[in-house]
Amino acid sequence: MESNTNCRIGVYICMCGTNIAKMIDVESVAKFVSSVPNVVLAKTYKYMCSNPGQEMIVQDIKENHLNRVVVAACSPNMHERTFRSALRSAGLNQYLFEMANIREQCSWVHKDTEEATLKAKELINAAIKRVVYHEELESMSVAMCPNVLVIGGGIAGMTAALELADAGNLVYLVEKENHLGGNLARVDLTAPYLYSARDLLTERITRIMNHKQVQVFFESRLSGLTGFIGNFKATIGKLNGEPDNVTNQVEVEIGNVIVCTGFKEFDAARIVHYGYGKLPNVITSFELEKMIRAGRIITKEGKTPKYVAIIHCVGSRSQEFHTYCSRVCCMTALKYAHEIKSANPESYISDIYIDMHAFGKGHEDFYKRSSEAKTLFLMYEKDDRPVIHKASPKDDCEMLIEVNEKLSGELIEIPADLVVLMVGMEAREDSHDIARLVNISQDKDGWFIESHPKLEPVATTTDGIFIAGTCVAPKDIPDTVAQARAAAARVLARISKGKIEVDALFSEVIEDKCSGCRLCNQLCPYNAIEFDDVKKISHIISALCKGCGVCVAACPSAAIRGRHFTDQQVLAQVEGLFET
Amino acid sequence: MAIRVNPTFIDDLNRYGAEDVQLCYQCGDCSTVCPHADDMYIFPRKSMRFLQMGLEQKIETTLEPWLCYYCGQCSIQCPREADPGETMMSLRRWLISKYDFTGIARKFFKSRLTEVLTIITVAVITAVFLLFYGFSGGNLTIYDGKGAFLPSTFIHRFDLTIGGVLLIFLLTNAIHMWYLVMIKGTDFPVPWWIYIKQLYQLPWHFFTQKRYSECEKKQEHPVFMPWLIHLGLMFGYVTMLVLVMVFIEQLQAGPEIRWQVHIFGYLATIGLLTGTFYFIRNRIRKNYVQYKKSHGTDWVFVILLFYIVLTGILQHVFHRTGLNVAANITYVIHLMGVVPWLLRMPFSKWSHLIYRPLAMYFAEIRREAAARQASIIQTVPVLIK
Numbered sequence: 015m016e017s018n019t020n021c022r023i024g025v026y027i028c029m030c031g032t033n034i035a036k037m038i039d040v041e042s043v044a045k046f047v048s049s050v051p052n053v054v055l056a057k058t059y060k061y062m063c064s065n066p067g068q069e070m071i072v073q074d075i076k077e078n079h080l081n082r083v084v085v086a087a088c089s090p091n092m093h094e095r096t097f098r099s100a101l102r103s104a105g106l107n108q109y110l111f112e113m114a115n116i117r118e119q120c121s122w123v124h125k126d127t128e129e130a131t132l133k134a135k136e137l138i139n140a141a142i143k144r145v146v147y148h149e150e151l152e153s154m155s156v157a158m159c160p161n162v163l164v165i166g167g168g169i170a171g172m173t174a175a176l177e178l179a180d181a182g183n184l185v186y187l188v189e190k191e192n193h194l195g196g197n198l199a200r201v202d203l204t205a206p207y208l209y210s211a212r213d214l215l216t217e218r219i220t221r222i223m224n225h226k227q228v229q230v231f232f233e234s235r236l237s238g239l240t241g242f243i244g245n246f247k248a249t250i251g252k253l254n255g256e257p258d259n260v261t262n263q264v265e266v267e268i269g270n271v272i273v274c275t276g277f278k279e280f281d282a283a284r285i286v287h288y289g290y291g292k293l294p295n296v297i298t299s300f301e302l303e304k305m306i307r308a309g310r311i312i313t314k315e316g317k318t319p320k321y322v323a324i325i326h327c328v329g330s331r332s333q334e335f336h337t338y339c340s341r342v343c344c345m346t347a348l349k350y351a352h353e354i355k356s357a358n359p360e361s362y363i364s365d366i367y368i369d370m371h372a373f374g375k376g377h378e379d380f381y382k383r384s385s386e387a388k389t390l391f392l393m394y395e396k397d398d399r400p401v402i403h404k405a406s407p408k409d410d411c412e413m414l415i416e417v418n419e420k421l422s423g424e425l426i427e428i429p430a431d432l433v434v435l436m437v438g439m440e441a442r443e444d445s446h447d448i449a450r451l452v453n454i455s456q457d458k459d460g461w462f463i464e465s466h467p468k469l470e471p472v473a474t475t476t477d478g479i480f481i482a483g484t485c486v487a488p489k490d491i492p493d494t495v496a497q498a499r500a501a502a503a504r505v506l507a508r509i510s511k512g513k514i515e516v517d518a519l520f521s522e523v524i525e526d527k528c529s530g531c532r533l534c535n536q537l538c539p540y541n542a543i544e545f546d547d548v549k550k551i552s553h554i555i556s557a558l559c560k561g562c563g564v565c566v567a568a569c570p571s572a573a574i575r576g577r578h579f580t581d582q583q584v585l586a587q588v589e590g591l592f593e594t
Numbered sequence: 595m596a597i598r599v600n601p602t603f604i605d606d607l608n609r610y611g612a613e614d615v616q617l618c619y620q621c622g623d624c625s626t627v628c629p630h631a632d633d634m635y636i637f638p639r640k641s642m643r644f645l646q647m648g649l650e651q652k653i654e655t656t657l658e659p660w661l662c663y664y665c666g667q668c669s670i671q672c673p674r675e676a677d678p679g680e681t682m683m684s685l686r687r688w689l690i691s692k693y694d695f696t697g698i699a700r701k702f703f704k705s706r707l708t709e710v711l712t713i714i715t716v717a718v719i720t721a722v723f724l725l726f727y728g729f730s731g732g733n734l735t736i737y738d739g740k741g742a743f744l745p746s747t748f749i750h751r752f753d754l755t756i757g758g759v760l761l762i763f764l765l766t767n768a769i770h771m772w773y774l775v776m777i778k779g780t781d782f783p784v785p786w787w788i789y790i791k792q793l794y795q796l797p798w799h800f801f802t803q804k805r806y807s808e809c810e811k812k813q814e815h816p817v818f819m820p821w822l823i824h825l826g827l828m829f830g831y832v833t834m835l836v837l838v839m840v841f842i843e844q845l846q847a848g849p850e851i852r853w854q855v856h857i858f859g860y861l862a863t864i865g866l867l868t869g870t871f872y873f874i875r876n877r878i879r880k881n882y883v884q885y886k887k888s889h890g891t892d893w894v895f896v897i898l899l900f901y902i903v904l905t906g907i908l909q910h911v912f913h914r915t916g917l918n919v920a921a922n923i924t925y926v927i928h929l930m931g932v933v934p935w936l937l938r939m940p941f942s943k944w945s946h947l948i949y950r951p952l953a954m955y956f957a958e959i960r961r962e963a964a965a966r967q968a969s970i971i972q973t974v975p976v977l978i979k
Binding site (some may be wrong): 321362363364370382385386387388389390391392393414416419421422424425426427428429 | 595596597598599601602604605616617618619620640643644646647649652674
């Protein structure tokens, strides 16, 4: 470590075209900076982030033996990486660098040139004072265990497991039921191409059961997970009927986890005026699937229904229950229309919907085909749900469904002998337990949260934990499979690298000072602090630490040091702000 | 009170020609492109909707199908190929059978066999009757005057009898239409003076078919073509009807040509011949959207009319050239077409001659009465409360 007196700092003031220069007198700033102690040179340039700008830094480091660099330009979010890499290419440790944001936090937000220039001087001075105390830091790497834990044996879990196992990795697949297939195993045909769900599953199940690299735990669940990315230890327990009681616990070593726990269907009895549970011929979509798989679509009285009504959005898209769309019900309803009409061409099908969401490949064509088959589409207003009554004996139908039909503007009643409720998807009741076990978050509806909804759809905020399929949000089979393969690909990329790089910005416990109060253990949002039972002190797992600083602030003994955010560095920066 | 949906209705309408209405997803493109749809009469969209849902009690009281002249733009624009134009046509057929209390129209529209067999039966009965009459008192070699095979005084009485029957059916059907539209289907008061005030609508629409000409602006046809030709056909038809019903005795005299009467006959024949030829040709070629689909009754309509016009011309030529035997035989053949044609009128497409102008008349009455009602509600809110 060089002492402060040996610091040779280069300061670069960017004009950002006119973005900075039009509000800040950069020459005056440069002149001021030149007089600050330890500053060897201060330069202004049109675009510091350009190649010539970066080369200037590299050249100056070499020629003037600079050992610290400050760039006053835009936000570090924008170009900190750029300048750090310039330092690296000049052979200087990348952490001996500090950025002063004189664009977003100065030139863009001020109207007075004089004051803005003064503020820029203060910000740069603070950066100079801080950079003096910067240390050389090195990022570290940890080993990556190639075994993977997949939770859930539905189409998502099986797809991910096969993908990983085929690449030669050992996969532990945990399934709570005594068979594989998940919710898809309850379905007959799939929309819109009417492929058999059984055919989709059988091949996968057979391969998994015969795969040397897949170990399936039936009637089991994950009961504990410790460690961090690349080095997890998972406990898998056998379910024995009692919800919170598992036996025959097995511990396995894994590097990554893929959560594919799926969904459960909405409880139709919650919507009182649909009469589910009271009217015998009001059934849910899954009950109809059962009938179709058995080969007979009949009423409870054993008759072939002449009028069949299908009601969409049961539990979905409503203020009262779930506000989201369950995505698969529209096409599944059309599939039912098709299946019922094929089974009984004399039947009439009324499809009672809010909006027809035919967003996917082949969906719009499927919708049109349903129209061609004379499915009667009737639209109702969100939150003005249909009401199902028993018909009178003189009617030629079992039930009458009363609804304000939006497209005609009429209050109508629809004859029905069989009513199918398209129950939506909701998060499983045990999803909260899973979330707690693997340390991931859930949204207001209970779905697991991705680390970025657009750019990181299968990663979570916990490294090494991935999510795929309908435990993330309602989705159809192609999307589920795509996510499962995406998650597997992410895991495979890490396995093939063999180790995992850990950013140098993490906190560390100064062991001599730690009293073992364990305050930090509970506060850490990333579960990165463990307690060493032998030494009776806390220990930070650097691979899990994000360097947020909560423990640093909380430690009553000042025993935790945030690397690159030491007290000395931060205080010097604050002092620097008030010097000019 | 909720209206009962009837999912089976769409199958029934299939027989009237509405083959694609199930494809409609109510985007409303058809009503946007229609030159006649407005705030009060929203069609074809709403008519399509009522049909899909089988709201019979709504459709039987609507005027919208009659307000459409089938320019076919809606069918061209329809993103789902639901053919709104043909659907409106099929609704007109359905309404004709609805106004008809005998149920004959329904049978004719639904079964070509019934229709054609009925026409042939009536034609044979006509022939037997005329031949019996002719041979019992007349001479096949005499066409007019004393001893004529079919004397003009007899034909005149015969025409008037058939005309009377025709009129009774048409009038009762028109009254039925009025009841459905203005009583059952109108839920606001209609003062009698609006009926008087709007009376001019009847002759105006009957003789000008102005709304049809407005359709033209949207069409790909040569300008005014179907409108002018349809107008010519209609004028020819009405002229011929008047000639036959009133001036048959002057017409039948001869063999010299009486220009003061015959000139009307010739003009009417040109109108009829051009019209039938034009529509038959278009239906064969399917060259414009409104001729792409032809219901069986459409073919019977144009073919029977063409038959009558051709046999009429032949009979005229034989008579004027002194071939009395041929003229008398052609006369029987001609009447074998005319009698079923006239008797079929109230139960067929032809009846739109009456229903269309009536619909325009009722539509304007309703419009004015509705506006009056709205202004009453606006000006005396206290009374309403």
